[in-house]
Amino acid sequence: MKTAQRLRMLVRGAAAVLALGIVLPVQADRIRDLVQVGGVRSNQLIGYGLVVGLDGSGDQTSQAPFTTQSLENMLQQFGVNVPSNVRPQLKNAAAVTITAELPPFAKPGQRIDVTVASIGNAKSIRGGELLMSPLKGADGQVYAIAQGSVVVGGVSAQGKSGSSVQVNISASGRIPGGGSIERSVASSFDKGGDLMLNLNTADFTTAARIAQAVNQSFGAGTANAIDSASVAVRAPLDPSQRVSWLSTIQALEVTPGDAPARIIVNSRTGTVVIGSDVKVGAAAVAHGSIQVTISEQPQVSQPGAFSRGQTAVVPSSQVAVSEEGGHMFKFGPGTSLDAIVRAVNQVGASPSDLISILQALKQSGALHAELVVI
Numbered sequence: 001m002k003t004a005q006r007l008r009m010l011v012r013g014a015a016a017v018l019a020l021g022i023v024l025p026v027q028a029d030r031i032r033d034l035v036q037v038g039g040v041r042s043n044q045l046i047g048y049g050l051v052v053g054l055d056g057s058g059d060q061t062s063q064a065p066f067t068t069q070s071l072e073n074m075l076q077q078f079g080v081n082v083p084s085n086v087r088p089q090l091k092n093a094a095a096v097t098i099t100a101e102l103p104p105f106a107k108p109g110q111r112i113d114v115t116v117a118s119i120g121n122a123k124s125i126r127g128g129e130l131l132m133s134p135l136k137g138a139d140g141q142v143y144a145i146a147q148g149s150v151v152v153g154g155v156s157a158q159g160k161s162g163s164s165v166q167v168n169i170s171a172s173g174r175i176p177g178g179g180s181i182e183r184s185v186a187s188s189f190d191k192g193g194d195l196m197l198n199l200n201t202a203d204f205t206t207a208a209r210i211a212q213a214v215n216q217s218f219g220a221g222t223a224n225a226i227d228s229a230s231v232a233v234r235a236p237l238d239p240s241q242r243v244s245w246l247s248t249i250q251a252l253e254v255t256p257g258d259a260p261a262r263i264i265v266n267s268r269t270g271t272v273v274i275g276s277d278v279k280v281g282a283a284a285v286a287h288g289s290i291q292v293t294i295s296e297q298p299q300v301s302q303p304g305a306f307s308r309g310q311t312a313v314v315p316s317s318q319v320a321v322s323e324e325g326g327h328m329f330k331f332g333p334g335t336s337l338d339a340i341v342r343a344v345n346q347v348g349a350s351p352s353d354l355i356s357i358l359q360a361l362k363q364s365g366a367l368h369a370e371l372v373v374i
Contacts, residue, residue, distance in 0.1 A: 031197070031210055032250035035231070038196030039188040040104045045143055045179075047098040049133030050074065051116060051150060057124040058094040061087070064120035067095040074131070094122035098133055098146050100179050105187060112179040114146045117172035124170035126152040135179060143185070148178035190239040194232045195246060202229035205257025213252045261369035265355050272354055281366040 050070055051058075059067040071093060072082045082088065100114040114135070118125055128150045135144040152173035189195075199207060207225040214223035214233060223233045233249060235242050261277040303310065361367040 028253040028255045030250060031213070031252050031254055034201075034206060034210065034254065034256060035197040035199050037189070037246065038198055038230075042104055043102040043137055043143070043185055045100045045102055045135040045137055047133045047135040047146060049096055049098050049116075049146065050131050051094045051096050051118075051122075051125045051128035052092060052131060053127060053129045054092045054094060054122070054125060055127060056091045057122060057126070058090060058092050059118075059120035059122045061090045064095060067093055067120055070095060094118050094125050094128065095120045096125065096130070098130070098135060100135055100144060100146065102137070102143055102181070102185065104185075105189075106181050107184050108181050110181045111177040112144065112181060113177060114144075114148075114175045114179045115172065116150050116175060122171055124152065125150050125173060126170055130175060130178065137185075141183065143183045144179040144181050146175065146179045148175040150175055190242065192237045193235075195235045195242070196226075197231040197233060197249075199229045199231070201256075202227075203257045204228045206254070207231055209254050209257070213254050214249055217252060218249075263358055263367075263369050263371050265358065265371065265373045267355065267373055272358070275369065278367075278369040280361060281368060 048070075050067070061068045067090060068088055071088070071090065075082060095118070096116045097119050098114050098116055100112050102112065106112070114130075116125065116130055130147055130150055132145060132147040134142040135146055137143050150173040152170050197210065199210075204225075204227075207228055207230070210231050211223040211225040214231075215221070221234070223231055225231050235245050258277060259275055261279065262275045263278060264273040265271075358367065358371060362371045
């Protein structure tokens with residue numbers, strides 16, 4: 001189904017709901033789904049290592065010399081010295097980067113998943129084994145050790161004639177539980193003082209309602225909205241009591257504030273998302289399409305008898321300009337999403353046409369919404 005058809009089905013569905021006057025119930029969300037607790041966060045880890053045991057699909061060492069250097073350094077740690085005049089031609093090893101996410105409150109000995117990706121010219125790391133590699137944080141300290149068999153979801157194959165087929169990516173994979181945590185990250189959660197609830201989407205109304213819900217359940221002054229993105233909540237000093245206290249607060253239900261009037265336009269895919277609170281002032285829009293057609297019909301020029309001329313091909317171009325499908329529609333003051341989608345459906349605008357119409361309405365001042373182009 002084409003993008004224009006999908007867009008028309010989307011806006012027709014929205015118009016049908018609004019035309020029937022259906023009022024959707026406002027859904028209350030739990031506080032845990034609206035906020036993140038300050039100081040409770042994950043940390044990114046990164047490392048470098050070698051994947052070995054590949055079936056001839058590893059790095060070409062002539063173009064990726066760091067793979068050979070890494071292997072030689074590893075062998076030296078086990079007492080194996082490679083002569084300086086020998087350059088091993090490896091096909092079953094690949095240099096990779098290793099990334100992982102260290103969850104909050106992770107303790108030494110726990111396991112985490114790691115992602116392995118080739119940084120050389122390896123064709124595939126399917127069936128490979130990652131050798132023990134340290135994973136470091138932003139401070140340069142080692143927080144985990146990664147090792148294990150790589151699981152690859154992609155498949156690639158190539159014949160001797162050069163024909164190849166590939167499904168997904170086979171130069172990267174994951175190792176479930178392949179990282180062992182060696183160091184924990186200090187957290188400010190058990191340091192005492194107020195707990196800070198940081199909203200996932202900053203909104204003054206939502207912040208005020210969260211503070212109001214907490215105060216209604218636990219007494220006035222328990223929570224205080226700092227700004228549109230933060231709510232400070234008083235909490236016990238004892239760590240165990242802080243856990244149960246926060247668990248009770250996160251279970252409270254709050255109705256978030258209405259989303260701002262906003263239109264999101266993806267210029268690359270032609271996707272247009274219009275918020276329910278978008279309004280359009282009085283405006284008239286003309287929509288039409290201009291088609292330019294150029295056709296080439298070469299003609300053969302035959303010289304006259306006894307003229308000693310030569311037969312030649314003479315180009316003949318025909319250019320035609322036509323304007324079809326011209327439409328014009330008018331918006332009244334305070335027009336809602338219902339009228340917008342109806343007008344768009346009537347003129348049969350494509351996604352690119354709709355984007356141009358919205359941009360023109362915004363420039364004229366008739367579109368009472370934020371237009372975001374991504």
